Amino acid sequence: MPGRIVVVTGGSRGLGKAMCHHFAAEGDHVVVASRKREACDKLAAALTKEYGVDAVGFGCHVGSWAQCDELIDFVEERFVRIDVLINNAGMSPLYPSLGEISEELFDKVIGVNLRGPFRLAVRAGELMQRGQGRAIVNISSIAAVQPQPYDLPYAAAKAALHTVTSGLSRSFGPTVRVNAVMAGPFDTDVTAAWNEQTRQKTAGELIPLGRIGKPEEIVGAVAYLAGPSASYTTGAVIKVDGGMASIPA
Template sequence: MSTWTFDFTDRKIVITGGSRGLGFQMARAFSSLGADVAIASRRLAACEDAAAVITAETGGTVRPYALHVADWEQCTRFAQTVWDDMGGVDVLVNNAGSSPLYDSISGISEELYDKVIGLNLKGPFRLAALLGEKMAEAGGGAIVNISSIASLHPRPATVPYSAAKAGLNATTTALAHAYGPSVRVNCVVPGTFLTDVSHHWDEEAFTERAQTFAAKRGGEPEEVVGAVLYLASSLASYTTGALLTVDGGASS
């Protein structure tokens, strides 16, 4: 019998980039629905603070971890550590990412390029490969990668980021086939969300650009949550290898 609800009671959820922005809202949502949540980012103190806030709100268990997602060996160690600590993982959300600014395309340094690829593609691949394999051996699970509409509509200001996120889209499809049918691998493709990064934007210029969106505005961080919960839940039992765009109609 199907249950038409989001119930994550006792499910083990791992979210990278979970201390702020979209990842923090995802962690709040999963915790409020009964999940045992692990959040990871480079700054352990930020994860500890975020975990304390969520636990105070939901009463759930939220575990903080330090992890530099762009570091292959750290990802390798983290995958084993979080699996052991939680007694398995049911859902991995590869949310950590960044799109640094640069003055010109030819001025992009090798260091910046490698950093962007490492954080947005290499690390998510490594975590998904390791935890996906463990999930498959344990009987199933779900991986939700967080991409960007920049992967589908690349622009001069996002060359390395667009390339990395396009690679993440391709990785999503490949791993869906590699670990199916027991592990589902999907991708949320967000548009412009008003996270803390947006505080540094030219507000007037963005407001004007947003008029080209069907929604006429940027998204609030909590508005990505429904898509992630769906792809992580049993309601998405026949959804795998999919890209789910959540962009307020910006790319339509």
């Protein structure tokens, strides 16, 4: 189903970049959105050159309600519609201890991982409802079900994103499907900052498949949820983590 308008936040690098390449390779027109406009424009130009699609970059800090509105307004003006929204942007900054988490850091983490995806999904969902519908995919994390002392605000935001996913699937059905992918560790700039001991422990002891995932390995689940094969799937959370997280029955 080529020719869709696909918006990917956090799209200029890591998992988002792999998603942008996938959709462009399928013949979809891609809006690459992230905080750094230059990086978005660079990737968009590369996608257009390689795949012949209409790819465009847009600078958007997802933590800003106003900038989320600006992104949706831009896409509507440029393409008239949105067929797929991938809420991929996220952040989980390190902090010395739970007691030393500042109000500013807490608000920033909630803003990027929950408030922004909520606003984007609501605006995109409303636009989709005026057309043919389509799909929203929220990128979550196994931290939502397996929180750790070092990522608690992030984990709380991602757990709330699961609730948002379920609630919006009911709000926007039957024309708009809303699902989530719960990601484990992937080989991106985030895990690149880990020391070798952490990488080996995570891959060797905590992940049944024995390795950290490659960015392109999340694409299959995202593409499924965004496409016609998932026409009877909404409000779902699919775990893609090499088996790392245990989810109670």
